[in-house]
Amino acid sequence: MERECSIEFQETKQHGSRLFPFNIYPCTIPLDFPSVSLHWHNEMELIYVKKGTGTVQMETESFKGKAGDIFVVPPGTLHALQKSKGFSMEYENIIFEIGFLGAGAADLCAGEFLVPLAAGKLLPAVCLSPEDIGYEAVKKCLAQMEDLCRSREKGYELGVKAAVLQMLFLLIRKYPYIKEVSSPDRERLKEVLQEITEKTGENLTVSYMAEFCGFSCSHFMRWFKKMTGVSFTAYVNERKLAAAAEKLRQTEDKILAVSQETGFLNLSNFNRQFKKRYGVTPREYREMIGI
CATH class of the missing domain: 1.10.10.60 (Homeodomain-like)
Incomplete structure (x- = not known):
């Protein structure tokens, strides 16, 4: 897996390949870069903190990220990362386009869930911590994505897509109300x-x-x-x-x-x-x- 992080406000880089727009980037603040300024992109992002602490801003709210925290950043969400004084933070960026899940299909799942998700109208930006209900199930999905991307065994793309869909199901069940953030x-x-x-x-x-x-x-x-x-x-x-x-x-x-x-x-x-x-x-x- 490569290291890749952008300081541009609207990030437009292709993550993964054109046919499989999914990737995992291991990052460390401040070793890889001092901070990530406020920006947004059309992909969905998960910030999975592995070690240390840092500040994660989503929209106008800031959180103190710690080991184990999973930040859910829906498409179009303004977000930024900063180091905490005296600490570093190791984390994984899991970034993917909603389209690779089948958002263009003419079925109920696309119309009711994937299209609204791509428009930033299905899930709120949230921080899921180890003590939260449902955390372990979501963490298991992330671990499956990591293992599959590491091994790249035949058909791993299907496994990644299945893990992402399962994670979205868990998040939608936990946060069932659409939060309109556009203004x-x-x-x-x-x-x-x-x-x-x-x-x-x-x-x-x-x-x-x-x-x-x-x-x-x-x-x-x-x-x-x-x-x-x-x-x-x-x-x-x-x-x-x-x-x-x-x-x-x-x-x-x-x-x-x-x-x-x-x-x-x-x-x-x-x-x-x-x-x-x-x-x-x-x-x-x-x-x-x-x-």
Whole structure:
């Protein structure tokens, strides 16, 4: 299994193959990457914490993830991951397209369950912990997916699909009420975060984004803090630092160039902010990951 994680706001990467869009990615924060910024995608995702602790945000609610927790992230759900100070968190990303389960079929299961699930209207974003009723049955499904993807024996794809469908049955039975999460504010937030992503290296101001939303500056700042839990300035700075960390991992560009490309015009300020956020300087970070 490969390691693959994106910092883009709307993730569009093909997970697995075109004919079998399912994959499991083992990840560690902060060894693989310092954090995963708020983003969304059309696939369903399960975040299965194996060791350590970290913070998992789903929509506007944050959870302290611990070993054993299973976070259910339906399609279209805004989510992010952060390390807890002094701790690391090892987890598995289990990501799949709903279509591979048969969402295009003209039958009751597709119409009543899979199509609404793909639209984000069937299951709420939830954290399932070891002490919760039904946890062991869901965990067994995840273990089956892991074992099958590891062995890749003939027909393993059928087994994976069966395990996913069984897991969905268990979750729908446990959370039987459709939770409508779409709202004008949520859709506007997606547009705002996409604009921030596309202009990460630019000097984005509150006045620019307020005008983008049709808000006054004071209303925009209150609204953004309410929707994300952090101030606009703090979020933009986090995005810039995440983009810088990605460039430090993926390129051999000079640190000065990385700072300028991600919107930090002063190298000493970039070094100071990077160390404050990730505990090491950009140079130490590169040495730590072997670049």
